[in-house]
Amino acid sequence: MITKLDHPPYTIDPNVHARFDERKTILARRSWEASADFYGQPLHQNAPHVIATNRRGYSRLEYARLRAAWTVHDHFGGAFAWDALDAPDPVAQELGRYRPESPAQISAQVKETARMYGAALVGICELDRRWVYSHDREGNPIDIPPEYRYAVVMAIAMDAEAILRSPTYPAAVATGIGYSRMAFATGCLAEFIRSLGYKAIPMGNDTSLSIPLAIDAGLGELGRSGLLVTPQYGPCVRLCKVFTDLPLEPDPPIEFGITRFCKACNRCSGNCPADAISTEREPSYQVACRSNNHGILRWAVNVEKCYSFWLENGASCANCMRMCPFTRRALRAS
Ligand code: SF4
Ligand code: SF4
Secondary structure, three states: OOEEOOOOOOOEOOOOOOOOOHHHOHHHHHHHOOOOOOOOOOOOOOHHHHHHOOOOOOOHHHHHHHHHHOHHHHHOHHHHOOOOOOOOOHHHHHHOOOOOOOHHHHHHHHHHHHHHOOOOEEEEEEOOHHHEOOEOOOOOEOOOOOOOOEEEEEEEEOOHHHHOOOOOHHHHHHHHHHHHHHHHHHHHHHHHHHHOOOOEEEEOOOOEOOHHHHHHOOOOEEOOOOOEEEOOOEOOEEEEEEEEOOOOOOOOOEEOOHHHHHHHOOHHHHOOOOOOEOOOOOOEOOOOOOOOOOOEOEOOEOHHHHHHHHHHHOOOOOHHHHHOHHHHHHHHHO
């Protein structure tokens, strides 16, 4: 049963919690933390050795497929641009700024548009700036101007059949496609909002944490795996978002019993090839590695161990998605 809440279903210690610095994410640390085992190691460097084993799901062809799946994400930088991509459209200027009937009316239109661009789920929240990174990967402070009051959070559904083949390369293909579809959806939605005469900052994993904003926007809850678990698709989604000054109507956060369920279910932790997921019964404030933020009650994931397995695998892994009963439930319902 899904219950609507008047506050998000997570607990923060405000005396400890601070905005997270994107330089502490594992993929950023790879490029600057010289003392780390994974320093300077490209994700796919071991793929030739893995492909040479001739195991099912690790072919040369599948490798090409997974690399190409990222094309839109990696090569269409405009998807994540803070400014309009073109000179002002004279027709939109002549039409003038769109005047919504109400926040509810334009919120419904924004959601309908996001679905047209590929979002499976869309939610809206007031922007909680605790979730904006303090600095980007290059060390530049991130300052979101005060007029950006809302975040539109989109969940892009992944190919769950392919995810069931994790950790082999077809699952990584699904991940790459998810990222490219994120770029398409967030870039197009930002341009839609700009065309209405409002501001929009689109983003994928950059600029802010995705999962807490998705929880704030009512898309799901945090699981033991460190992933967002949605009622409709389980954890089998990728997240992107758009910050805007367009006056919108926030959605309520939801609860459908994930924390209680995860206490008894250890399927992600029990099937993680890196032993990166906590097996403790209760969530806590403990962190598992330097890439975890402090002051959040949850099961912290040791992403250093996780990334080490990705390096060994020659590609990303999705066993925690594959094994989650909520992924299986979503597949049965589809
Ligand atoms: S992606 Fe794979 S290695 Fe990383 S936490 Fe999930 S199951 Fe473990
Ligand atoms: S596999 Fe089980 S413990 Fe892990 S996130 Fe899913 S429901 Fe929670």
